[in-house]
Amino acid sequence: QKEVEQNSGPLSVPEGAIASLNCTYSDRGSQSFFWYRQYSGKSPELIMSIYSNGDKEDGRFTAQLNKASQYVSLLIRDSQPSDSATYLCAVNTLGGYNKLIFGAGTRLAVHP
Amino acid sequence: AAGVIQSPRHLIKEKRETATLKCYPIPRHDTVYWYQQGPGQDPQFLISFYEKMQSDKGSIPDRFSAQQFSDYHSELNMSSLELGDSALYFCASSSDEDEAFFGQGTRLTVV
Numbered sequence: 001q002k003e004v005e006q007n008s009g010p011l012s013v014p015e016g017a018i019a020s021l022n023c024t025y026s027d028r029g030s031q032s033f034f035w036y037r038q039y040s041g042k043s044p045e046l047i048m049s050i051y052s053n054g055d056k057e058d059g060r061f062t063a064q065l066n067k068a069s070q071y072v073s074l075l076i077r078d079s080q081p082s083d084s085a086t087y088l089c090a091v092n093t094l095g096g097y098n099k100l101i102f103g104a105g106t107r108l109a110v111h112p
Numbered sequence: 113a114a115g116v117i118q119s120p121r122h123l124i125k126e127k128r129e130t131a132t133l134k135c136y137p138i139p140r141h142d143t144v145y146w147y148q149q150g151p152g153q154d155p156q157f158l159i160s161f162y163e164k165m166q167s168d169k170g171s172i173p174d175r176f177s178a179q180q181f182s183d184y185h186s187e188l189n190m191s192s193l194e195l196g197d198s199a200l201y202f203c204a205s206s207s208d209e210d211e212a213f214f215g216q217g218t219r220l221t222v223v
Binding site: 044 | 145147153154155157160167168170200202204206210211212213214215216217
């Protein structure tokens with residue numbers, strides 16, 4: 001089992017819809033969770049971080065964390081074609097000090 | 113604001129040659145990560161440093177080595193290059209295990 005798992009997609013949503021991206025992790029002691037956006041050939045760009053159970057909103061983005069279920073999600077409201085990218089979930093594990101582990105990423109396609 | 117700087121941006125090497133990639137973290141960041149990302153793949157963790165000491169190691173081949181210097185910049189040394197080493201290499205830095213920010217990456221092509 002991979003330490004961080006994501007559905008690779010592609011997830012296709014129409015412009016203006018809500019895109020829902022999901023991620024599960026295996027290390028129950030993980031404390032820090034991040035969502036990165038990566039355009040093809042570019043470096044990952046941090047868009048959200050979340051550390052405690054519940055929701056965290058930033059503009060059109062909402063991150064949700066459920067540590068009991070070892071689940072973290074990202075909702076993108078009013079999706080735009082410019083949101084089309086690969087979204088990487090990353091978890092800072094306690095199994096290794098200073099090790100940020102990434103999921104395989106979910107490719108999102110927002111069509112007009 | 114200052115970002116993570118990587119050099120060179122592009123590098124072409126022949127098989128069995130050696131390559132050195134450099135990373136300059138964001139000022140006052142104490143942690144540096146190195147990742148390798150092949151085409152269509154997620155970033156694979158190679159190695160990390162905290163306060164100039166190696167803190168964790170991932171799937172880094174024995175042919176690769178890395179270190180962090182007194183000014184906190186880090187170098188990834190890759191020897192006996194193979195065709196399969198062709199990839200994007202990213203460096204990221206963070207402070208106190210918090211949010212990590214990535215450099216623009218070095219695209220290594222081994223021919």
